[in-house]
Amino acid sequence: MKQNKEILDSLTINKMVVIGVGLIGGSLAKVLRTKGMVKQLVGVGRNEQNLKRAVAMGVIDSYSLDAAEAVQGADLVLISMPVLGIEKVLASIKDSLSPDTIITDAGSAKGIVVAAAKKVFGSVPAKFVPGHPIAGSEKSGIEAADEELYLQHMVILTPLPETDRGALDIVSQIWKAAGAEVVTMDVKYHDQVLAATSHLPHLLAYSLVETLAGRNENREIFRYAAGGFRDFTRIASSDPTMWHDIFLANREAVLKSLDAFSEGVTMLRKALEDQDSQSMMGIFTRAKSARDHFTKLLAQRAYVEPMNESDTTFFAGKKGALTGKLRVPGDKSISHRSIMLGAIAQGETEVSGFLEGEDSLATLQAFRDMGVVIEGPFQGKVKIYGVGMSGLKAPPGPLYLGNSGTSMRLLAGLLSAQSFDVELTGDSSLSVRPMKRVAGPLAQMGAKIETCDGKPPLTLRGGSEIHGIHYEMPVASAQVKSSLLLAGLYAKGVTRVVEPAPTRDHTERMLCGFGYKVDVKSLSGTSKEISLQGGGVLCGGSIDIPADISSAAFFMVAASIVPDSDITLEHVGVNPTRTGVINILQKMGADIQLIEERIVGGEPVADIRVRASQLQGIDIPEDQVPLAIDEFPVLFVAAACAKGKTVLRGAEELRVKESDRIQVMADGLVALGVDANPTADGISIEGGRYQGGVVDSQGDHRIAMAFSVAALRADGDIEILNCANVATSFPDFVNLANQVGMNVKVEN
Numbered sequence: 206m207k208q209n210k211e212i213l214d215s216l217t218i219n220k221m222v223v224i225g226v227g228l229i230g231g232s233l234a235k236v237l238r239t240k241g242m243v244k245q246l247v248g249v250g251r252n253e254q255n256l257k258r259a260v261a262m263g264v265i266d267s268y269s270l271d272a273a274e275a276v277q278g279a280d281l282v283l284i285s286m287p288v289l290g291i292e293k294v295l296a297s298i299k300d301s302l303s304p305d306t307i308i309t310d311a312g313s314a315k316g317i318v319v320a321a322a323k324k325v326f327g328s329v330p331a332k333f334v335p336g337h338p339i340a341g342s343e344k345s346g347i348e349a350a351d352e353e354l355y356l357q358h359m360v361i362l363t364p365l366p367e368t369d370r371g372a373l374d375i376v377s378q379i380w381k382a383a384g385a386e387v388v389t390m391d392v393k394y395h396d397q398v399l400a401a402t403s404h405l406p407h408l409l410a411y412s413l414v415e416t417l418a419g420r421n422e423n424r425e426i427f428r429y430a431a432g433g434f435r436d437f438t439r440i441a442s443s444d445p446t447m448w449h450d451i452f453l454a455n456r457e458a459v460l461k462s463l464d465a466f467s468e469g470v471t472m473l474r475k476a477l478e479d480q481d482s483q484s485m486m487g488i489f490t491r492a493k494s495a496r497d498h499f500t501k502l503l504a505q506r507a508y509v510e511p512m513n514e515s516d517t518t519f520f521a522g523k524k525g526a527l528t529g530k531l532r533v534p535g536d537k538s539i540s541h542r543s544i545m546l547g548a549i550a551q552g553e554t555e556v557s558g559f560l561e562g563e564d565s566l567a568t569l570q571a572f573r574d575m576g577v578v579i580e581g582p583f584q585g586k587v588k589i590y591g592v593g594m595s596g597l598k599a600p601p602g603p604l605y606l607g608n609s610g611t612s613m614r615l616l617a618g619l620l621s622a623q624s625f626d627v628e629l630t631g632d633s634s635l636s637v638r639p640m641k642r643v644a645g646p647l648a649q650m651g652a653k654i655e656t657c658d659g660k661p662p663l664t665l666r667g668g669s670e671i672h673g674i675h676y677e678m679p680v681a682s683a684q685v686k687s688s689l690l691l692a693g694l695y696a697k698g699v700t701r702v703v704e705p706a707p708t709r710d711h712t713e714r715m716l717c718g719f720g721y722k723v724d725v726k727s728l729s730g731t732s733k734e735i736s737l738q739g740g741g742v743l744c745g746g747s748i749d750i751p752a753d754i755s756s757a758a759f760f761m762v763a764a765s766i767v768p769d770s771d772i773t774l775e776h777v778g779v780n781p782t783r784t785g786v787i788n789i790l791q792k793m794g795a796d797i798q799l800i801e802e803r804i805v806g807g808e809p810v811a812d813i814r815v816r817a818s819q820l821q822g823i824d825i826p827e828d829q830v831p832l833a834i835d836e837f838p839v840l841f842v843a844a845a846c847a848k849g850k851t852v853l854r855g856a857e858e859l860r861v862k863e864s865d866r867i868q869v870m871a872d873g874l875v876a877l878g879v880d881a882n883p884t885a886d887g888i889s890i891e892g893g894r895y896q897g898g899v900v901d902s903q904g905d906h907r908i909a910m911a912f913s914v915a916a917l918r919a920d921g922d923i924e925i926l927n928c929a930n931v932a933t934s935f936p937d938f939v940n941l942a943n944q945v946g947m948n949v950k951v952e953n
């Protein structure tokens with residue numbers, strides 16, 4: 206027998222005993238043998254035939270029918286058998302164990318196993334490490350043993366305060382060696398979680414099959430039972446004894462989960478009986494989004510929580526001219542607002558052209574979490590069942606808004622006047638973005654809003670009395686304006702917001718579209734006052750969202766800088782508060798033509814034809830800055846390809862976007878050999894030839910896409926790091942880009 210320390214140092218075991226050589230025990234034995242980690246593997250069971258088969262299959266070296274005899278001199282004992290039998294086994298081996306023998310088990314309920322150990326030994330032995338590999342299947346027996354069973358599966362260990370740390374380490378290392386991810390958990394918590402996620406579904410599967418099988422027409426039912434029945438009931442083929450034991454062993458927690466489930470089924474039954482479509486759709490859409498989210502989580506890919514922000518790299522290079530027609534995805538700003546306004550409107554709102562990017566989906570999910578029934582998105586279509594001005598409900602937890610500053614700032618306004626408390630959180634980029642700009646004026650309106658040193662998370666206390674204010678924005682920000690106007694809907698009196706320069710006016714336009722009166726008054730220069738009276742109602746309707754000019758901008762620059770290019774971007778929103786990018790590019794000499802300008806759902810829309818041309822460096826007019834605020838990363842690329850110098854001033858806002866866009870772009874351009882000099886409020890860029898190289902987008906979607914465009918003129922390929930967040934605004938960017946002749950490859 207080895208000392209525990211020796212085992213840990215060498216990760217080899219002289220003797221291991223597996224009591225219960227079935228799927229779970231047999232699979233671990235198999236993988237440890239293959240890896241040469243165990244010198245002698247002894248199986249114990251009651252069925253000699255089974256044990257002989259295990260020897261013949263090479264899973265174990267030898268077997269014994271007597272557990273007490275087998276465990277003598279063992280370094281490690283794994284008990285992998287139905288949980289109700291564990292007490293008896295522990296009692297039988299108690300006197301044969303040496304003080305150094307480590308015992309672990311694989312039972313699906315942990316409270317009962319710990320209680321059994323206490324009963325047998327007086328107190329739970331320090332070398333006993335309760336465990337639970339979550340890797341079972343409906344298959345059982347040694348024939349099903351598979352050395353890859355634990356690969357990427359979880360093993361939960363539930364050590365007690367008295368558990369020996371060395372023993373815990375060894376058990377943990379062994380499971381890890383089998384490929385599992387090991388976590389530790391409190392015994393009681395384990396049993397509650399597993400009751401809901403594993404035990405209840407098994408109970409329901411057994412019950413459904415039994416109910417259907419008991420009906421007279423059962424033959425017929427089973428003959429036609431395809432996908433749904435099969436998927437739902439696969440686990441009813443699991444080992445009955447094992448599950449009988451688990452349900453009894455974790456009875457209380459299972460009953461609690463069953464009660465919660467029964468309540469849910471009763472509600473659904475009532476909705477069906479009453480033909481209450483809205484309640485039914487509410488249940489189904491919430492469940493679908495939760496299930497989809499869960500599937501993506503399992504695939505390491507959550508839609509509200511972008512992939513580990515550092516794990517997607519773009520490799521972009523040169524190709525020929527860009528040609529063809531393309532429609533980029535829907536406008537992000539309008540997509541956010543369609544959900545927000547649709548949710549608090551009366552009646553239904555049908556949206557088409559919705560952007561299915563992570564940012565707008567975060568907004569959608571937030572309103573689902575607040576009880577709004579939302580169908581879709583499906584191919585850009587979304588249907589929102591409005592709950593009225595005061596119909597939102599407290600969400601079950603913090604609202605996670607991912608990378609989306611627009612969601613957080615606009616929701617801060619909208620939610621500051623609700624009856625419930627709510628916390629708004631986001632990813633690492635959003636968590637360092639300034640929120641005082643909304644929290645300050647909202648507090649003046651009476652909101653009880655807390656920030657973390659001016660940054661997220663934001664906490665909003667319910668039941669605040671909101672009143673209108675007159676607010677002159679120090680920075681031209683559509684997000685701040687919109688946040689205050691949304692709070693103003695709930696305020697006593699009139700809310701007036703003065704913008705020093707024009708910013709995107711989608712909130713004003715859309716409020717009008719929802720039947721809410723908004724006044725806009727021109728003040729001196731380009732300044733405007735936007736005001737509304739609180740206490741009105743919004744009426745749902747339909748919204749046709751145009752393609753996002755901010756996404757189209759990448760292709761405008763791409764086609765401008767690659768000789769002989771000629772592309773048409775279809776159905777792009779050309780609201781004059783957004784067309785700074787066109788104005789700036791045209792001033793640089795770009796050949797951009799707006800075709801068939803029209804109004805769609807209150808927004809100006811056009812097809813945009815862009816042909817290659819020699820760009821010239823310019824001083825960017827400062828009045829264009831708020832009108833092109835999101836397009837500067839790609840405009841800097843245009844500047845790098847232009848003749849002469851381009852200078853930007855008055856754009857310090859760029860330093861607090863998804864990244865510090867002045868610095869991150871300057872760093873990337875300099876890495877490619879571009880003469881780029883950042884200043885406090887802008888940058889100067891001398892156009893010319895540049896090379897390929899490695900640049901880091903710092904998780905900023907627009908910077909990742911801008912450098913994909915830059916590659917079209919670089920003398921070598923560009924490797925762009927941290928591109929996962931492209932999915933926040935333009936999930937299909939790479940495909941579309943390659944379709945029109947760009948050259949971008951993705952590596953995850």
Ligand code: S3P
Nearest residue numbers: 538611681682683684685834835
């Ligand atoms: C947005 C406004 C802009 C923009 C952001 C979206 C909006 O921010 O940068 O991507 O939808 O209102 P600011 O208004 O803070 O400049």
